[in-house]
Amino acid sequence: MATIPFANSVPAADPLPAEWRREIGLQAPEAAPLAMLGWVELDLDARLQFRRGLLVMTPSQVWFLAAGGNEPVSIPLGADSRLELADHGGVGTLQLCTDRGLVASWRFTLARMAAVQRFAERFERSAEAGDAFGGTVASEVHAPHPLAPEGDSDAAAPDARSLSAAPEERTSTWTLFRIWRFARPYKRRLLAGFLLTLASTGATLVPPYLTMPLMDEVLIPFQNGVPIDPRLVALYLGGLFAAALVAWSLGWARTYLLALVSERIGADLRTAAYEHLLRLSLQYFGGKRTGDLMARIGSETDRINVFLSLHLLDFATDVLMIAMTAAILVSIDPWLALVTLMPLPIIVWLIHQVRERLRHGFEKLDRIWAEVTSVLADTIPGIRVVKAFAQERREAERFRLANEHNRLANDRLNRTWSLFSPSVTLATEVGLLVVWAFGIWQVSRGRITVGVLTAFLAYIGRFYTRLDSMSRIVSHTQKAAAGAKRIFEILDHVSSVPEAANPVQLRQVKGHIEVRDVDFRYGNRAVLRGLTLDVAPGEMIGLVGHSGSGKSTLVNLICRFYDPTDGEIRVDGVDIRSLRIADYRRHIGLVLQEPFLFFGTIAENIAYGKPEASRAEIVAAARAAHAHEFILRLPHGYDSLVGERGQALSGGERQRISIARALLIDPRVLILDEATSSVDTATEQEIQKALDNLVQGRTTIAIAHRLSTLRKADRLVVLDRGRVVETGTHEELMKRQGAYFDLYRAQQRRAEIEPSGNADNQVDALAAEVSS
Secondary structure, three states, rough: OOOOOOOOOOOOOOOOHHHHHHOOOOOOOOOOEEEEEEEOOOOOOOOOOOOEEEEEHHHOOOEEEOOOOOOEEEEEEEOOOOEEEEEEEOOOHHHHHHHEEEEEEEEEEEEHHHHHHHHHHHHHHHHHOOOOOEEEEOOOOOOOEEEOOOOOOOOOOOOOHHOOOOOOOOOOOOHHHHHHHHHHHHHHHHHHHHHHHHHHHHHHHHHHHHHHHHHHHHHHHHOOOOOOOOHHHHHHHHHHHHHHHHHHHHHHHHHHHHHHHHHHHHHHHHHHHHHHHHHHHHHHHHOOOHHHHHHHHOOOHHHHHHHHHHHHHHHHHHHHHHHHHHHHHHHHHHHHHHHHHHHHHHOOOHHHHEEEEEEEHHHHHHHHHHHHHHHHHHHHHHHHHHHHOOHHHHHHHHHHHHHHHHHHHHHHHHHHHHHHHHHHHHHHHHHHHHHHHHHHHHHHHOOOOOOHHHHHHHHHHHHHHHHHHHHHHHHHHHHHHHHHHHHHHOOOOOOOOOOOOOOOOOOOOOOOOEEEEEEEEEEOEEEEEEEEEEEEOOOOOEEEOOOOOOOOHHHHHOOOOOOOOEEEEEEOOOOOEOOOOHHHHEEEEEEOOOOOOOOEHHHHHHOOOOOOOOOOHHHHHHHOOHHHHHOOOOHHHHHEOHHHHHOOOOOHHHHHHHHHHHOOOOOEEEEEOOOOOOOHHHHHHHHHHHHHHHHHOOOEEOOOOOOOHHHHOOOEEEEEOOOEEEOHHHHHHHHHHHHHHHHHHHHHHHHHHHOHHHHHHHHHHHOOOOOO
């Protein structure tokens, strides 16, 4: 048993599970214990084996204890300590990092994701409240508990090798410089915009300079009895007006030009992110939420676009204005200029203090906002299910909680920002008072004139205004940096299904498929084990087996949605990994159990795989799919809208549209994944007629739970636990009385009990009964 000393007084409402209390042991410590800020239970070790572990946070350390009597591991926390959370392939990773890199990492299944997220949030709140570590972390909300562990353990030792990728690069404002590769094509326009900014800034600095002679040569002499010279006044006022007109013209040209450039940079960034996203494998999408990806490509690129078009332009103007104003002030009176610059170190210190808090805050806001959009992305497409089960109130509450989470995060960020901005304003106001006092003293000593002081004050107004404006840009800069980080997380992700470096060209595909000793794993779970299969050109095979046997995984590998962990798949003797992905998939037709239709017309959906198809080709494909008749009965025929995901059509109609879509591209290899399992018997007969037309002359791999639908297959392949256990025709397999025989008889028995035919969809359960 590991011994971790507790305080004498343990709260009665101790949130630790009883088994962990027994594992740790409760003993009175000799030294004063540290307060426990939170704990979370993990369920994987560094080798991705199922093993329970306890992660505990105190103000100065993180402790980890693996179940089984190991000694706990202590990791000290510093001011730069932070936790980073990620998930990939169904496995979550919690990383403890500092500015120097990765310190420790822990793994867990997604079943523990919510608890780990709460652990992270609690730690961050503790950091903001002023706890000793001062890092950015999070934590599960549990009752406070005194804890003072000690010892060491190999089981939980920090091990960077357990990570699938290098630790994530620390986010900072420098992330924004990576956008330069998207700005490079517009560098000439950017140079022109910079020159216009320089000229317009210079023009705005002319009026204060003209106030010196206006005061010293016109107004003050007039007070001393010298008459005003109208021509001199007209000259100075004309100069002021001309400077204002030039500044306006240059400012308009600069703003318009740079706005055009920023829009193009934002559009290119958005397009690049989306195109790269489309090239990623299904494995990437399996670990992401739709709402999060939509937020990244939509709102994050918009945020960067606004920063480039408005705030970056303002920042450049501010920097130029401050630099040029400082130069003019020094040229007029160096001592008065030195007094003017006194608040600058204070403002720089304030910016440094608040910048990291804002960055972490905006990164967290992005994650929380993705939760809000994910709720919408889940609920709106599934609104029929929500209403069918009368779960409107539950979904509204789920959205309310996500929205409340977003509000609380904004409140915490606003507390920091609301203190920073007035502090900068106070510093500039105090600086202005100091300049007034020093300037009056200089005038009284006869070292400067009233005109010089007036011009100085005019310049100082511009100087401090720009200084205050530049400090406020920190917020927008950190927002854009957080958005850029999330965009580049997509752009930096390398697909697990890479393109071939030197792709092979297949001139004519016959459809001969060879699966050779293929292994495949989802995370730490083996799905296929040494699977070998040979499908002749034009042959139709049926894949049979209970759920989890590897049928869908095999067709996913043949479509190259994933790559095998081991072994290879060949088409016409060529490894499919050596072919260009797009060229290879053009020869594959896919008909799924739940056909997906895009919002648009029926004709557009049929022609999705061949956009250049003529109306005659579309109609011919629809006729072959037995869809032409019902299409003509629709109000606008082939131009009728199918609605969101085809909701305006029945299940059988959507399936026939998807069959027509597959027919139109004339594939050499056809994949039928439960194409008739979700429709009634009458509709199944119509779809079966369409499928009979579709499979003619094509290599076909069909998956079906209704074994009767595979009677026309040339061969049936029975899978069990990722291996081929039987191969043959229906008659041959029935004579062997093996795995297929058991599946078929179990389905027959259920059909006799429930003659409605719905039992055919229960083969999975029947297979489980037989195997038991």
